[in-house]
């Protein structure tokens with residue numbers, strides 16, 4: 001297993017801090033799902049978030065993306081604390097994909113990307129109804145940019161295909177194209193390789209590198225250790241809501257506590273390091 005990526009040169013050039021979680025704690029009644037977690041992501045950096053089932057990854061992710069307001073602590077994105085309002089979060093430049101694919105199945109691939117793009121247009125309802133010149137100009141620009149993004153993720157040939165008819169791996173890439181259509185500064189990917197075959201996983205890895213190379217910051221939750229350790233510049237491992245270790249892939253994968261944390265949680269998780277070692281895919285949807 002390679003501990004570092006082929007893109008380490010650009011990784012070394014990570015820019016200023018774009019996302020900062022400061023002492024983030026999230027409680028559900030008596031349960032502390034996330035406990036005083038600190039986390040920093042810089043522009044041009046790929047951060048991985050790992051941990052056994054129930055470690056608090058999704059809850060932490062939801063705090064980062066403004067879906068949850070932390071019980072205490074705060075999340076600062078691009079210099080400001082975001083209100084827990086999805087539209088404002090997107091407008092501020094943060095985009096995400098979900099564990100379970102959320103496409104509009106009966107719309108074409110292009111239309112799905114266009115939906116993401118509309119948040120960056122300024123056409124008002126009146127102009128849209130009368131379909132005036134501004135509407136037509138905006139519509140053309142949205143269409144062109146959306147096609148560019150389809151090309152970028154390798155789906156340029158699927159413009160008019162219904163989303164529901166695309167192979168699974170393509171649907172995941174389409175979701176990424178739609179997230180990119182919002183012009184984010186940071187993209188968060190929740191288990192981007194879940195359900196993918198090894199070839200699709202390799203394509204996903206290559207796509208994430210290309211996204212990072214455009215200057216975006218990327219945060220990835222993933223159960224596939226091989227994917228995470230090949231991809232990320234730094235990795236945060238959560239266990240029972242707390243930070244077990246944060247470091248380079250080499251540091252994290254050689255820490256015996258990480259292996260122990262997985263093995264200690266039961267037979268299902270005990271298979272994770274082996275899956276990484278034999279190169280098989282991680283395809284579990286939680």
Ligand SMILES: Nc1ncnc2c1ncn2[C@@H]1O[C@H](COP(=O)(O)OP(=O)(O)OP(=O)(O)O)[C@@H](O)[C@H]1O
Pocket residue numbers: 028031032033051052053054055056057058059060286
């Ligand atoms: N909305 C909620 N209400 C109550 N408890 C919750 C809620 N969301 C998560 N939890 C609990 O918080 C803990 C952390 O869950 P979370 O889903 O964040 O973990 P995870 O690391 O993402 O797990 P997995 O890898 O299985 O998706 C778990 O004990 C879970 O049961």
